Amino acid sequence: MSPSKLDSTDSFGHEEASVSCSKPENGCVDSLSIFHSEKAVEELLQQTPVAGMDEHLIEFSEALRTVAKALRRAAEGKASAQAEAAEWKRRYELERTRNIQMERKVSGNNNCEMVQHWWIRSSLDNAMDMLRIMLPCLFFWEVGKEQNKRIAEARMAEQFSAEKNGDIDCERVKNSDNQSMLQNESNEYSETGCMKHGIWSHEVLRDRESDSNSNADRNKIMRKASFKLSWWCNGENGDQHKHDIVSFERGNITTAERSSKQISLKWESDPQTVLILTKPNSVSVRILCVQMVRWLRERKKLNVYVEPRVKVELVAESSNFSYVQTWKDDSEISHLHMKVDLVITLGGDGTVLWAASMFKGPVPPIVPFSLGSLGFMTPFHSEHFKDCLDSVLRGPISITLRHRLLCRVVRDAAKNEYETEEPFLVLNEVTIDRGISSYLTNLECYCDNSFVTCVQGDGLILSTTSGSTAYSLAAGGSMVHPQVPGILFTPICPHSLSFRPLILPEHVTVRIMVPFNSRSPAWASFDGKDRKLLAAGDALLCSMAPWPVPTACQVDSTNDFLRSIHDGLHWNLRKTQSFDGPRDRDL
Ligand SMILES: NC(=O)c1ccc[n+]([C@@H]2O[C@H](COP(=O)([O-])OP(=O)(O)OC[C@H]3O[C@@H](n4cnc5c(N)ncnc54)[C@H](O)[C@@H]3O)[C@@H](O)[C@H]2O)c1
Numbered sequence: 001m002s003p004s005k006l007d008s009t010d011s012f013g014h015e016e017a018s019v020s021c022s023k024p025e026n027g028c029v030d031s032l033s034i035f036h037s038e039k040a041v042e043e044l045l046q047q048t049p050v051a052g053m054d055e056h057l058i059e060f061s062e063a064l065r066t067v068a069k070a071l072r073r074a075a076e077g078k079a080s081a082q083a084e085a086a087e088w089k090r091r092y093e094l095e096r097t098r099n100i101q102m103e104r105k106v107s108g109n110n111n112c113e114m115v116q117h118w119w120i121r122s123s124l125d126n127a128m129d130m131l132r133i134m135l136p137c138l139f140f141w142e143v144g145k146e147q148n149k150r151i152a153e154a155r156m157a158e159q160f161s162a163e164k165n166g167d168i169d170c171e172r173v174k175n176s177d178n179q180s181m182l183q184n185e186s187n188e189y190s191e192t193g194c195m196k197h198g199i200w201s202h203e204v205l206r207d208r209e210s211d212s213n214s215n216a217d218r219n220k221i222m223r224k225a226s227f228k229l230s231w232w233c234n235g236e237n238g239d240q241h242k243h244d245i246v247s248f249e250r251g252n253i254t255t256a257e258r259s260s261k262q263i264s265l266k267w268e269s270d271p272q273t274v275l276i277l278t279k280p281n282s283v284s285v286r287i288l289c290v291q292m293v294r295w296l297r298e299r300k301k302l303n304v305y306v307e308p309r310v311k312v313e314l315v316a317e318s319s320n321f322s323y324v325q326t327w328k329d330d331s332e333i334s335h336l337h338m339k340v341d342l343v344i345t346l347g348g349d350g351t352v353l354w355a356a357s358m359f360k361g362p363v364p365p366i367v368p369f370s371l372g373s374l375g376f377m378t379p380f381h382s383e384h385f386k387d388c389l390d391s392v393l394r395g396p397i398s399i400t401l402r403h404r405l406l407c408r409v410v411r412d413a414a415k416n417e418y419e420t421e422e423p424f425l426v427l428n429e430v431t432i433d434r435g436i437s438s439y440l441t442n443l444e445c446y447c448d449n450s451f452v453t454c455v456q457g458d459g460l461i462l463s464t465t466s467g468s469t470a471y472s473l474a475a476g477g478s479m480v481h482p483q484v485p486g487i488l489f490t491p492i493c494p495h496s497l498s499f500r501p502l503i504l505p506e507h508v509t510v511r512i513m514v515p516f517n518s519r520s521p522a523w524a525s526f527d528g529k530d531r532k533l534l535a536a537g538d539a540l541l542c543s544m545a546p547w548p549v550p551t552a553c554q555v556d557s558t559n560d561f562l563r564s565i566h567d568g569l570h571w572n573l574r575k576t577q578s579f580d581g582p583r584d585r586d587l
């Protein structure tokens with residue numbers, strides 16, 4: 001609408017009402033015309049002799065001003081979203097053209113590494129995913145109403161369900177063979193489709209070494225078992241409507257998605273490949289491993305992977321175990337997550353830590369059997385392994401998504417070269433202590449660049465909530481439900497009476513620095529392993545990793561956690577006071 005049209009409006013502003021209705025054909029208001037309209041409304045209102053008019057007219061003119069302003073803001077927002085979408089589209093087209101050319105080259109050379117091919121497809125997928133995210137955003141801007149948000153959600157669900165049925169999947173050869181998952185965090189988001197109340201994970205994988213005995217099988221396409229995650233609260237429907245953190249429309253602040261939801265894993269195709277990891281030097285573990293491998297292969301017809309050490313043990317037991325698969329060198333471990341549907345651990349908590357440490361990126365669901373002395377993370381009993389595995393393979397199962405910390409050592413000499421040191425992913429904690437030094441450690445601690453404190457004592461533990469029942473607990477930290485996202489900041493023997501432990505939110509980056517005036521260096525260790533020297537000027541950066549460790553629950557994460565602190569630690573165990581004796585009768 002032009003300003004001149006507005007000039008002809010009568011003094012009651014009737015024509016003004018058409019500002020909000022008048023829209024170009026594409027259904028949205030052009031930002032320039034809105035700007036003019038708003039200006040025109042201002043001018044009109046100034047020209048209008050307000051004095052002497054009744055209150056309704058004044059109210060009406062105020063309302064017009066508000067409407068015009070709101071329309072301008074909406075149009076500006078939409079324009080910026082459109083510009084962003086156009087930029088993504090342009091990048092996508094550019095990448096596609098480049099990749100088609102590269103793909104032609106790759107297909108012309110059969111000896112060329114498939115790695116390259118997968119990487120290209122993965123980049124394409126990333127771009128596609130961005131577009132998929134941007135389009136519903138645009139849709140929100142244009143319509144801007146609750147009801148239409150629901151339509152957009154339904155569209156996204158349809159799209160993912162189409163993928164699930166293979167409409168898009170056939171185009172997607174996912175999970176690049178790129179080993180450096182840690183260097184390309186965005187890969188994580190291209191590997192799973194995300195929905196409001198669930199995640200689907202379904203990938204078509206090219207298995208390069210599915211059967212090392214058969215060359216014919218080398219290029220066989222292997223489909224990893226697909227599953228769906230959904231989360232729910234006790235007594236609440238999983239499809240409940242998501243609340244925004246802040247609702248501007250009604251002026252009410254409501255909380256975001258609750259983090260304490262139970263997560264359930266439902267297989268959408270049958271698991272085919274299982275990796276069994278075992279605690280070394282244990283006779284009971286070895287006996288159980290033999291029985292389990294046999295049962296999984298003969299009864300469940302599953303492919304079984306074990307560590308090279310275990311393969312040697314199994315073949316020594318019987319040559320029939322030659323079907324069991326393993327790897328020859330450690331570099332192959334980085335591909336395991338692409339082949340394995342399920343990991344089974346036979347041991348204690350240390351074996352679960354070991355299993356987690358093998359996956360430097362996404363981790364398949366872990367079923368931990370207890371063959372240790374404590375077992376905070378090992379809820380399954382080995383005597384009933386057939387029933388347990390039957391129900392896990394059938395699904396659905398409750399899982400605990402255990403957060404991990406991503407830790408990087410940054411040397412004073414290489415402050416701007418993070419990639420020079422390989423990062424560590426810890427499931428329990430990273431500990432910075434005085435090692436063999438007899439001096440107090442002196443550590444400067446920062447949280448997102450804000451100074452926290454200086455630790456003077458034996459050291460500091462930065463723990464996950466899963467690790468809260470391990471070393472951090474022994475150092476006086478709180479026990480925290482493993483599904484609570486957060487970083488525990490627990491000093492070890494601080495030489496100060498007031499140094500209480502902290503729990504920091506999950507989104508922060510903690511930086512621990514050994515100051516130049518420190519009398520001695522410090523040592524960092526990761527889940528109790530891999531000690532690294534931190535000299536004066538060196539720092540350790542620690543933040544929440546994007547790849548949690550999913551562990552299967554016996555009942556659910558809360559029940560399992562409470563059972564483990566009751567059974568494992570005898571938490572708050574006290575004889576109940578008897579009924580007889582003195583009473584407070586006056587109250
Ligand atoms: N003073 C201490 O309590 C202390 C000292 C050093 C290390 N640790 C813990 O040991 C862990 C390494 O475990 P490991 O098995 O390789 O070494 P380990 O064999 O020395 O076992 C240490 C003990 O910690 C228990 N543990 C491990 N993770 C746990 C968890 N999340 N919750 C409750 N208990 C847990 C184990 O069950 C085991 O009993 C480290 O990550 C650290 O948390 C504890």
Ligand SMILES: Nc1ncnc2c1ncn2[C@@H]1O[C@H](COP(=O)(O)OP(=O)(O)OP(=O)(O)O)[C@@H](O)[C@H]1O
Nearest residue numbers: 277278279280347348349350351354372373374375
């Ligand atoms: N597959 C493995 N290869 C090498 N080391 C392993 C493996 N599994 C476990 N470990 C190591 O063996 C040690 C003991 O393992 P674990 O904690 O599972 O047994 P445990 O000490 O008997 O159990 P608990 O701690 O409950 O008493 C740990 O330090 C762990 O890192």
